[in-house]
Amino acid sequence: MSATTAPAGTTRGIPARQILRGAILIAILLLALLPLLNHLPADSAFRVSDFTVAVTGKWICYAVLALAIDLAWGYAGILSLGHGAFFALGGYAMGMHLMRLIGPRGVYGHPVLPDFMVFLGYRELPWYWLGFDHFPYAILMAMVVPGLLAFVVGYLSFRSRITGVYFSIITQAMTYALMLAFFRNDMGFGGNNGFTDFKQLLGVPLNTQGARAGLFYAALALLAGSLVLCRHIVGTKLGRVLVAVRDAESRVRFLGYSVTAFKLTVFVLSAVLAGLAGALYVPLVGIINPGEFAPGNSIEAVIWVAVGGRGTLIGALLGAFSVNALKTWLTSVAPDLWLFVLGGLFVAVTVFLPRGLIGLFRSAAK
Amino acid sequence: MSKPGLYMDGVSVVFDGFRALNNLSLIVDPGELRAIIGPNGAGKTTMMDVITGKTRPTAGTVRFGDADLTRMDEARIANLGIGRKFQKPTVFDALTVFENLELALKAPRDPWSCLRWALGGEARKRIETVMEEIGLSARAGDPAAILSHGQRQWLEIGMLLMQDPDLLLVDEPVAGMTDQETEHTAALLRRIAGTRSVVVVEHDLEFVRALNSRVTVLHEGTLLSEGSIDTVQNDPRVIEVYLGR
Ligand SMILES: Nc1ncnc2c1ncn2[C@@H]1O[C@H](COP(=O)(O)OP(=O)(O)OP(=O)(O)O)[C@@H](O)[C@H]1O
Numbered sequence A: 001m002s003a004t005t006a007p008a009g010t011t012r013g014i015p016a017r018q019i020l021r022g023a024i025l026i027a028i029l030l031l032a033l034l035p036l037l038n039h040l041p042a043d044s045a046f047r048v049s050d051f052t053v054a055v056t057g058k059w060i061c062y063a064v065l066a067l068a069i070d071l072a073w074g075y076a077g078i079l080s081l082g083h084g085a086f087f088a089l090g091g092y093a094m095g096m097h098l099m100r101l102i103g104p105r106g107v108y109g110h111p112v113l114p115d116f117m118v119f120l121g122y123r124e125l126p127w128y129w130l131g132f133d134h135f136p137y138a139i140l141m142a143m144v145v146p147g148l149l150a151f152v153v154g155y156l157s158f159r160s161r162i163t164g165v166y167f168s169i170i171t172q173a174m175t176y177a178l179m180l181a182f183f184r185n186d187m188g189f190g191g192n193n194g195f196t197d198f199k200q201l202l203g204v205p206l207n208t209q210g211a212r213a214g215l216f217y218a219a220l221a222l223l224a225g226s227l228v229l230c231r232h233i234v235g236t237k238l239g240r241v242l243v244a245v246r247d248a249e250s251r252v253r254f255l256g257y258s259v260t261a262f263k264l265t266v267f268v269l270s271a272v273l274a275g276l277a278g279a280l281y282v283p284l285v286g287i288i289n290p291g292e293f294a295p296g297n298s299i300e301a302v303i304w305v306a307v308g309g310r311g312t313l314i315g316a317l318l319g320a321f322s323v324n325a326l327k328t329w330l331t332s333v334a335p336d337l338w339l340f341v342l343g344g345l346f347v348a349v350t351v352f353l354p355r356g357l358i359g360l361f362r363s364a365a366k
Numbered sequence B: 001m002s003k004p005g006l007y008m009d010g011v012s013v014v015f016d017g018f019r020a021l022n023n024l025s026l027i028v029d030p031g032e033l034r035a036i037i038g039p040n041g042a043g044k045t046t047m048m049d050v051i052t053g054k055t056r057p058t059a060g061t062v063r064f065g066d067a068d069l070t071r072m073d074e075a076r077i078a079n080l081g082i083g084r085k086f087q088k089p090t091v092f093d094a095l096t097v098f099e100n101l102e103l104a105l106k107a108p109r110d111p112w113s114c115l116r117w118a119l120g121g122e123a124r125k126r127i128e129t130v131m132e133e134i135g136l137s138a139r140a141g142d143p144a145a146i147l148s149h150g151q152r153q154w155l156e157i158g159m160l161l162m163q164d165p166d167l168l169l170v171d172e173p174v175a176g177m178t179d180q181e182t183e184h185t186a187a188l189l190r191r192i193a194g195t196r197s198v199v200v201v202e203h204d205l206e207f208v209r210a211l212n213s214r215v216t217v218l219h220e221g222t223l224l225s226e227g228s229i230d231t232v233q234n235d236p237r238v239i240e241v242y243l244g245r
């Protein structure tokens, strides 16, 4: 609705929005080049290392998680401090598939059971492991399980009109409880070791240049698809109702909208996106364990969004990439400092840059 | 099918032992315009809270046609055809004037329909007509956040019109309006009534007189007097608790 949107800031006649759009396009193209540059001979100045491809792929998954958080938080005002749990559940679903694909190549050579089950004396596969030998089923579960959990937690909370910090605390408790559960050996998810030593996916051996590139492009496609989907949603009347819920929840009810239904819709969708991100993350990093449920992970992901600028989608991506780049660099030069820097960053952004990096960019463009 | 009327009987609301409404009974006929006056704290806003599902009455009956409003939540009551303008105007700051009205426009309210919603020519025309009516046509693309207090009042009245309700509850609509705007509002409400019921709470007696309707006086949560503006203004009980001061 061009007639009703406020004019964007401009630089020498070019709308800030278009500059931003161009920058995103260039960034995505540059990202898409990385796996190609990985094929250059080792002595080439433009060669990109295996490490860089893997790390960037990981960040792309984080960016999808950030996008999911921003959709719920930035637009509907639902601050989840448990999105790491949805991410990890998606990761576990993919991990189960990867474990089943190991087949008889495990240390114990059992035709069906993963090593940890043989070790723990399992006679047969637990029922909830059935079906995970099929890739589509695993992907489906990477969406259904986080979505279902979000539905249950969301329904109980939103129906009782639990909002704000109380909801945040519930979601923190949720991810913490899941972490404790997944640490247990008798849950059938490999206890504190989780899953690792994956061999292949879709017939392609992992840990090869080709597999890494394939996963990288899959993650990039997921990011682009999620961005397009989220952009579309926030541009519809659904998106405007969400903004209205964020700013004046009770007023929306008096217009006849069921706030519970709208919050539930966006929260479940957000959890599904987070689950898919987790599902691509696991083959990229080659491991999933209960540490992924750590409450700190969810908080860190929220900080990415805050740093980038919430309620903008692009800000979430910017935040995820920049904070993780900083983290990767800092943990190599001064690993002990990271948590302090992260905390400081959050405080600094909250106090000085309430609209995040994107806000900085927008005011600079004006 | 005839339009429903509002029926309240023996309604009490108790907050921590304090009776905000005390055995209040009130009937508003279909198509009637009714003014409600009363001193601060008389329970006027609380009465609207009870009708719209924001507050559950401690005792009493509240019906709209056949529907028992005490058992429904806010959204259901709104979809029944009861619209409300709040005492403190509440509009969606981040959305434009146009978008605020579009959200209020009567249309399916579920998330899926909202996702699929496309603004048709007819809907656009309705929004434009209302923007004309509330004098905000030139501000269509401005976020509600930058409107003045009076304009926010107008926008909320506009949202009420978009909902196309059978019963409009209007809480202090002319606070912050100029004399001319106040007159315009009175004319607008008079025009709306007839096809639908309108309940207006207002302190401004000039405005109430301009409404030219039956007047109900509330005091300490109960009905003190009811009748034409002249009748209630000459009622000694009303003069004592309200007008005399
Ligand atoms: N949620 C609540 N909890 C406790 N007391 C309340 C609550 N809501 C209203 N009250 C009290 O009930 C009484 C009636 O309030 P109400 O807002 O209905 O009055 P009013 O007639 O609308 O007054 P005004 O003309 O100032 O708007 C007041 O004394 C108020 O303090």
Ligand SMILES: [Mg+2]
Pocket: B044, B045, B046, B087, B171
């Ligand atoms: Mg009041």
